[in-house]
Amino acid sequence: MSIQTRYVRLILDGTKKFELRRRVPNRATGMTVFVYSSGQDRAIMAHAKVADVATGTPESIWKRFSLELGVNRQEFDDYFQGVEIAYALQLSEVTPSQRPVSLAELRSDLGLEPPQSWRYLGSDSHARLLATTA
Numbered sequence: 001m002s003i004q005t006r007y008v009r010l011i012l013d014g015t016k017k018f019e020l021r022r023r024v025p026n027r028a029t030g031m032t033v034f035v036y037s038s039g040q041d042r043a044i045m046a047h048a049k050v051a052d053v054a055t056g057t058p059e060s061i062w063k064r065f066s067l068e069l070g071v072n073r074q075e076f077d078d079y080f081q082g083v084e085i086a087y088a089l090q091l092s093e094v095t096p097s098q099r100p101v102s103l104a105e106l107r108s109d110l111g112l113e114p115p116q117s118w119r120y121l122g123s124d125s126h127a128r129l130l131a132t133t134a
Helices: 005-012 058-068 073-079 103-108 123-133
Strands: 018-021 032-037 043-056 086-102
Touching (some): 005 032, 032 086, 058 073, 058 086
Antiparallel strands (some): 032 043, 043 086
């Protein structure tokens, strides 16, 4: 899952407990996600579990989770502009990578390209990436 660097930092320090999305994959709850920092880091910085997926109007998501989203109201409104349904993924078991995996390493050693939003990994790629970040 690609996330802007400033939000990755908030996830890692425990301030941001929910990741906002306009779309989510089916059966996201329970998935292990690798957190790719898409800004200045350009690396896998952590992995986490999706503990739950809250679905609702943008207004209802803001009312329920605003203190744990890591964004201000303007950023939230800009992101969900024109959208009727919003998703908030509750992240749990956030585990920082012992060794971040750079974009170059993802491409050359693991044959992976970071996603714009989501990317499913096969069990072999998942296991190799988990071992690489440990």
